[in-house]
Amino acid sequence: xxxxALPKGRLGEHVYDLFxxxxxxxxxxxxxxxxxxxxxxxxxxxxxxxKPSDVTVYVERGAADIGVAGxxxxxxxxxxxxxxxxxxxxxxxxxxxxxxxxxxDMRRTLRVATKFRHVAETYYAARGREIDIIHLNGSIxxxxxxxxxxxxxxxxxxxxxxxxNNLVVFETVFPISARLIANKSSHKFKNEAxxxxxxxxxxxxx
Amino acid sequence: xxxxxxxxxxxxxxxxxxxxxxxYGYQPYRxxxxxxxxxxxxxxxxxxxxxxxxxxxxxxxxxxLKPDVTLSIIxxxxxxxxxxxxxxxxxxxxxxxxxxxxxxxxxxxGLEQIGGVDLCGVSEVLWLAAESLASLSxxxxxxxxxxxxxxxxxxxxxxxxxxxxxxxxxVADKNLHGIAEIARDxxxxxxxxxxxxxxxxxxxxxxxxxxxxxxxxxxxxxxxxADQLETVLSVFEDTPYADAIRIDTSVTGDMNYYNxxxxxxxxxxxxxxxxxxxxxxxxxxxxxxxxxxxxxxxYLDRLERxxxxxxxxxxDVLLLYPPKTPPKDVHRAVSALIAEGKTVFxxxxxxxxxxxxxxxxxxxxxxxxxx
Numbered sequence: 001x002x003x004x005a006l007p008k009g010r011l012g013e014h015v016y017d018l019f020x021x022x023x024x025x026x027x028x029x030x031x032x033x034x035x036x037x038x039x040x041x042x043x044x045x046x047x048x049x050x051k052p053s054d055v056t057v058y059v060e061r062g063a064a065d066i067g068v069a070g071x072x073x074x075x076x077x078x079x080x081x082x083x084x085x086x087x088x089x090x091x092x093x094x095x096x097x098x099x100x101x102x103x104x105d106m107r108r109t110l111r112v113a114t115k116f117r118h119v120a121e122t123y124y125a126a127r128g129r130e131i132d133i134i135h136l137n138g139s140i141x142x143x144x145x146x147x148x149x150x151x152x153x154x155x156x157x158x159x160x161x162x163x164x165n166n167l168v169v170f171e172t173v174f175p176i177s178a179r180l181i182a183n184k185s186s187h188k189f190k191n192e193a194x195x196x197x198x199x200x201x202x203x204x205x206x
Numbered sequence: 207x208x209x210x211x212x213x214x215x216x217x218x219x220x221x222x223x224x225x226x227x228x229x230y231g232y233q234p235y236r237x238x239x240x241x242x243x244x245x246x247x248x249x250x251x252x253x254x255x256x257x258x259x260x261x262x263x264x265x266x267x268x269x270x271l272k273p274d275v276t277l278s279i280i281x282x283x284x285x286x287x288x289x290x291x292x293x294x295x296x297x298x299x300x301x302x303x304x305x306x307x308x309x310x311x312x313x314x315x316g317l318e319q320i321g322g323v324d325l326c327g328v329s330e331v332l333w334l335a336a337e338s339l340a341s342l343s344x345x346x347x348x349x350x351x352x353x354x355x356x357x358x359x360x361x362x363x364x365x366x367x368x369x370x371x372x373x374x375x376x377v378a379d380k381n382l383h384g385i386a387e388i389a390r391d392x393x394x395x396x397x398x399x400x401x402x403x404x405x406x407x408x409x410x411x412x413x414x415x416x417x418x419x420x421x422x423x424x425x426x427x428x429x430x431x432a433d434q435l436e437t438v439l440s441v442f443e444d445t446p447y448a449d450a451i452r453i454d455t456s457v458t459g460d461m462n463y464y465n466x467x468x469x470x471x472x473x474x475x476x477x478x479x480x481x482x483x484x485x486x487x488x489x490x491x492x493x494x495x496x497x498x499x500x501x502x503x504x505y506l507d508r509l510e511r512x513x514x515x516x517x518x519x520x521x522d523v524l525l526l527y528p529p530k531t532p533p534k535d536v537h538r539a540v541s542a543l544i545a546e547g548k549t550v551f552x553x554x555x556x557x558x559x560x561x562x563x564x565x566x567x568x569x570x571x572x573x574x575x576x577x
Contacts, residue, residue: 060477060478061477062476062477062478063477077305080478081379082379082380082381082456083379083380083381083383083384084380084381085383086383126368179383183477184472184477184478184479185472185473185474185476185477185478185479186477187380188347188349188452188472189345189347189472189474
């Protein structure tokens, strides 16, 4: 039985479509109700919906053999997993954004509001820029408007939320897309099923 | 009877593995819990976790609770090459767990060969790694690689270069698209990305992977890497462990410390690698030693849930005695039951939530069993 952690939401539904086409169907997942776990014994597969940022935890700890996580989550938490395939979906970018009139004053510590502490620290450390991380869990865009921070480091999809809050992107930190990840131990002991899935998905995308 | 459960999982594993290692001549090595902090601060990249518990001892020296065993062993042994020292240990280390605050005490058992280590010695260590895994589970995999391959593939980039570090991480993650992304965004030497992808894909059972490894090693100008892999893995041919051995080039390590053969062990029942090891001649050099070394550690904290069986009862007999019973009567009754091979919990009232196969009462010096 291959245990697969899918991120809840539209991305997860899209990923399930890919997996179904690759020969790992589980029709009951189309009518979820309030259930979170779905199993198709015949196809040897069990799916579960989890919070997108938790997918790596399920996979790294072996509760799921494989899962799908954004590159943002992988770079933030650096889980000890194999990253087997770029699914090429869920595309967006990690960016530094600020009010249009922002100018970086190098005489001061840069105040950075973000959910992605590790990503922001790594990005600015590589530039030798001293920063003060302000860790927030949501509504990051408000921070520079109310004077809590100078810039934000956050995911930008279409940019409409930024525009509505009078913010603009100053730098792209890295592009993001959904990645198929595997638990290292599962990759040894369920190698045939995992390799078949990767092969089918890679074949379907070429 | 419940005596099968009188050893904890950790104790059983330690006894089994220590007996295995001593059969091959490895000498048990005991060391202090404390070590001078300077040893770790000079080699902090070698440590698995960043945090070290440091304190000033009564003599004013800055000391640390040891976060690693290998560094202490190197420090406390002498260069005896071409002779070889074979040492085994079971020791607690003190580390900061990944993604969490605070420290953990973790028990490790492992072995080291230090001095004139030759390919027979390397093979022996790999064999003992496989034997260790087999003693823990009927279903294990030992992944083996040769760091000389990744080192040669990355050699145009200098150690410490950010692109080199990112590419090595891609190899460790089997991340082919990551290699392509880096190649797209950075000017890499001709053919480097292709050779790294070929390295990632040259994994599998030795019979399948070795021809690809050999072709790649020849292309990289390091044929000795393929020779060494083939030689050290030959001990597994026609043995019960042959099917459990894989060449897996995603096994890497910090090349400031590790070189040549590196390996990692997995059990079906455990989500993380439970054994890790390799040759660390580079670490020896950093510690001003010219001899060679190889070793591995088994992580007992990851084996905690390996044995999920619970005893049917906490003890065989709950012996209840009236509050004013003379101690010698209780002692005599308990001793008699133990002499029958039973485990006994004696109490005047009860034993909380513990469970027993039988209940007995001590009445007028006589044991009356009430099942």
